[in-house]
Amino acid sequence: MVVRSRFERTFFGFGAFAAAILLVGGACLMTEALIDPIGASDLVVLAAGFALSLASFLVVYLVPATKKNAMARDKQTARKNNGMARC
Numbered sequence: 001m002v003v004r005s006r007f008e009r010t011f012f013g014f015g016a017f018a019a020a021i022l023l024v025g026g027a028c029l030m031t032e033a034l035i036d037p038i039g040a041s042d043l044v045v046l047a048a049g050f051a052l053s054l055a056s057f058l059v060v061y062l063v064p065a066t067k068k069n070a071m072a073r074d075k076q077t078a079r080k081n082n083g084m085a086r087c
Contacts (some may be wrong), residue, residue, distance in 0.1 A: 012062055019058035026051030 029048035033040035 015058055018039065019055045022051045022055035022058070026055060044077045 023049065026048045029044050033045050033048060
């Protein structure tokens with residue numbers, strides 16, 4: 001028996017934790033750069049932008065698309081039922 005699970009479902013906790021850490025770290029670096037824009041280095045701003053963008057990507061990737069999956073399951077069920085009716 002093959003157990004089917006999506007990567008997002010298996011590692012949701014780890015992904016959410018990583019996204020939270022990246023979001024907090026990026027926000028912390030960005031606020032330091034916004035408080036003292038002249039003294040902030042370019043590397044800090046780039047690191048903050050990278051951390052924030054990676055965190056937002058993780059959040060969007062981990063958001064479950066339950067309605068979309070349910071619609072796909074309904075279509076598959078309808079195809080199976082139509083195929084069985086023809087036999």
